[in-house]
Amino acid sequence: MATSSRPFSIERMPGFSLLALTCFFALYMPLAPLVVYSFNAGDNIALWEGLSLRWYVAAWENDLVQSAAIRSVVVAVIASVVATSLATMVALGTTRTRPYRGQTSIYAMVNQPLMVPEIVTAVALLIFFALIKESTGYHGYAYLISAHTAFCIPFAYLPIRARLEGMDRVLETAAADLYATPWRSFTRVTLPLLLPGILAGAMLAFVISLDDVVITEFVKSAGQDTLPTYMLGQLRRTITPEINAISTVLLGVSVVMVTIIFFLSRKKA
Amino acid sequence: MSDDVAVEARGVSKIFGASTDQEVRALDHVSVSIAQNEFFTLLGPSGCGKTTLLRLIAGFEHPTDGAILLEGKDISALPPFQRPVNTVFQNYALFPHMTVAQNIGFGLEMQGQSKDEVANTVGAMLVLVKMENLKNRRIDQISGGQQQRVALARALAPRPKVLLLDEPLSALDLKLRKEMQVELKRLQHETGITFIFVTHDQEEALTMSDRVAVMNEGRILQVGAPHEIYNRPNDRFVADFIGDTNFMPAEVIEHDESEVRIRLPSGIEITIPAPPGLPQGSEVTLAIRPEQARIVTDADAISIQGSLTDEIYIGTDTQYRVDIGMTSPFVVRVQNANGERARIPLGSRVGIAVDPRTIQILQD
Numbered sequence: 101m102a103t104s105s106r107p108f109s110i111e112r113m114p115g116f117s118l119l120a121l122t123c124f125f126a127l128y129m130p131l132a133p134l135v136v137y138s139f140n141a142g143d144n145i146a147l148w149e150g151l152s153l154r155w156y157v158a159a160w161e162n163d164l165v166q167s168a169a170i171r172s173v174v175v176a177v178i179a180s181v182v183a184t185s186l187a188t189m190v191a192l193g194t195t196r197t198r199p200y201r202g203q204t205s206i207y208a209m210v211n212q213p214l215m216v217p218e219i220v221t222a223v224a225l226l227i228f229f230a231l232i233k234e235s236t237g238y239h240g241y242a243y244l245i246s247a248h249t250a251f252c253i254p255f256a257y258l259p260i261r262a263r264l265e266g267m268d269r270v271l272e273t274a275a276a277d278l279y280a281t282p283w284r285s286f287t288r289v290t291l292p293l294l295l296p297g298i299l300a301g302a303m304l305a306f307v308i309s310l311d312d313v314v315i316t317e318f319v320k321s322a323g324q325d326t327l328p329t330y331m332l333g334q335l336r337r338t339i340t341p342e343i344n345a346i347s348t349v350l351l352g353v354s355v356v357m358v359t360i361i362f363f364l365s366r367k368k369a
Numbered sequence: 370m371s372d373d374v375a376v377e378a379r380g381v382s383k384i385f386g387a388s389t390d391q392e393v394r395a396l397d398h399v400s401v402s403i404a405q406n407e408f409f410t411l412l413g414p415s416g417c418g419k420t421t422l423l424r425l426i427a428g429f430e431h432p433t434d435g436a437i438l439l440e441g442k443d444i445s446a447l448p449p450f451q452r453p454v455n456t457v458f459q460n461y462a463l464f465p466h467m468t469v470a471q472n473i474g475f476g477l478e479m480q481g482q483s484k485d486e487v488a489n490t491v492g493a494m495l496v497l498v499k500m501e502n503l504k505n506r507r508i509d510q511i512s513g514g515q516q517q518r519v520a521l522a523r524a525l526a527p528r529p530k531v532l533l534l535d536e537p538l539s540a541l542d543l544k545l546r547k548e549m550q551v552e553l554k555r556l557q558h559e560t561g562i563t564f565i566f567v568t569h570d571q572e573e574a575l576t577m578s579d580r581v582a583v584m585n586e587g588r589i590l591q592v593g594a595p596h597e598i599y600n601r602p603n604d605r606f607v608a609d610f611i612g613d614t615n616f617m618p619a620e621v622i623e624h625d626e627s628e629v630r631i632r633l634p635s636g637i638e639i640t641i642p643a644p645p646g647l648p649q650g651s652e653v654t655l656a657i658r659p660e661q662a663r664i665v666t667d668a669d670a671i672s673i674q675g676s677l678t679d680e681i682y683i684g685t686d687t688q689y690r691v692d693i694g695m696t697s698p699f700v701v702r703v704q705n706a707n708g709e710r711a712r713i714p715l716g717s718r719v720g721i722a723v724d725p726r727t728i729q730i731l732q733d
Binding site for chain 1: 427428429448449450451454455456458460462463464465466475476479480523524527
């Protein structure tokens with residue numbers, strides 16, 4: 101038989117392309133109206149009245165949107181930087197050491213935010229932070245930032261760990277052989293090779309922090325709305341295409357970041 | 370060659386996974402001295418401990434017992450970055466984020482040499498390994514053979530007291546490997562640095578080395594110049610591992626200082642020069658190299674009889690396999706001088722003539 105001589109390929113399975121197309125359609129089709137109506141000239145999110153950028157301008161000029169956006173970015177930057185630093189240390193501690201007791205449980209603990217339902221973490225943090233707020237009287241941004249840092253750690257950790265595991269340890273041995281102390285071997289060999297993983301981890305953490313709703317909604321104090329919680333608040337009132345415009349911008353940011361992460365992770369070790 | 374000792378291993382043992390149930394004894398009381406400016410090869414099958422010994426000298430592992438000495442100084446406790454010893458790794462371990470020149474300069478830079486010194490030495494090394502025009506290439510932009518040269522230059526640049534080479538040629542194809550063998554000998558000659566070379570390839574070991582140590586199961590079985598190892602193996606494993614050998618059981622019947630009379634399984638008795646320390650009346654094994662035997666068709670006084678089962682043409686030589694009533698056939702290799710060879714019909718009775726002086730007696 102002619103076909104049996106060719107290696108197995110999923111592309112030739114019957115219905116494969118149809119299934120693939122259905123999946124892509126289901127994933128991306130719902131986004132289309134959102135993006136399209138963000139350019140609507142009218143007031144209604146379901147009635148097309150012509151092409152316009154007025155809702156982008158409106159969102160840009162809205163003070164509440166502006167302050168929420170700035171807050172979101174500041175929280176995401178701080179949380180992703182801190183989370184990435186911690187995740188880098190954890191990744192080094194779980195891959196660049198002799199095997200030790202409890203290594204697996206550290207792995208499980210670091211990834212805990214991926215397993216525990218977000219709403220559970222949110223409620224727990226709400227109660228925990230309420231206790232601290234009561235005893236200290238402090239109501240600032242530290243709560244929001246530390247909560248975001250915590251759930252960002254596993255997202256930063258995974259690409260960094262993957263990178264470290266793919267890196268040939270003989271390179272560090274070679275550096276030591278060539279008179280590099282452990283610290284210089286780290287700064288001159290390990291870190292430069294790890295950098296794409298660290299950047300990918302940081303950007304992933306940034307995106308995750310930027311669009312978090314559940315934990316932020318529970319943890320934020322009054323006047324600490326981020327962009328997603330502001331949008332959630334708006335949905336309870338009249339909805340205008342302004343929300344579409346903000347969503348489209350957020351979508352754009354995410355797509356750009358994820359594309360960069362993809363290329364960073366693909367870079368050869 | 371100077372007689373000064375470059376590296377010495379004194380009763381070195383290495384046990385991996387000590388105090389667990391998967392204890393592996395990689396090295397078992399190994400002692401060996403390697404002279405200054407020597408091309409010394411550790412030869413053995415995989416898992417014999419040769420790479421472990423190399424890693425102990427480099428400092429990547431530390432001995433469970435015994436000591437490693439460099440020019441008489443005990444370095445067993447020093448970390449690798451404090452040992453004036455460099456390694457060429459099996460897969461080169463070049464830094465992928467650096468250029469050829471940056472790779473070569475890395476060790477010099479870590480030693481704290483000035484930019485000018487580093488640049489000068491890197492330039493000289495690039496000339497030495499003939500890579501001047503590729504100095505700004507990235508590592509993934511050069512071929513395997515070129516990477517090999519960069520790895521050599523990088524390890525030689527800091528002028529180590531000893532250069533360790535861990536099967537560096539195994540990733541190259543045959544032709545390139547032959548070239549690099551010559552190249553390595555040239556580099557060792559030009560730099561005057563002691564080379565310790567690890568390989569499982571006996572031909573490579575014989576062609577390149579001043580001395581060879583044959584290892585098996587964590588021990589050094591024999592150390593000697595290539596011709597000694599080849600012609601006078603003192604152990605069945607050595608004789609078997611290096612080149613092809615015919616083994617034959619025999620019995621010592623008479624023995625004095627200079628000669629020993631031996632009876633072959635066929636009942637034939639031969640007299641051969643006696644090796645030192647042979648016990649009287651003992652069972653021994655004779656080792657005979659295929660190229661040191663001849664096929665004779667007329668009856669010979671000291672010949673082994675058998676029937677010819679195979680004749681294999683291998684270019685320069687012809688190999689004859691003779692059934693002499695033992696489990697494996699006796700192999701005789703004859704050079705095809707003038708491109709001609711004697712045709713002997715398969716199955717015919719032939720004799721195998723051997724010069725008694727080339728027979729090696731191994732104690733069981």
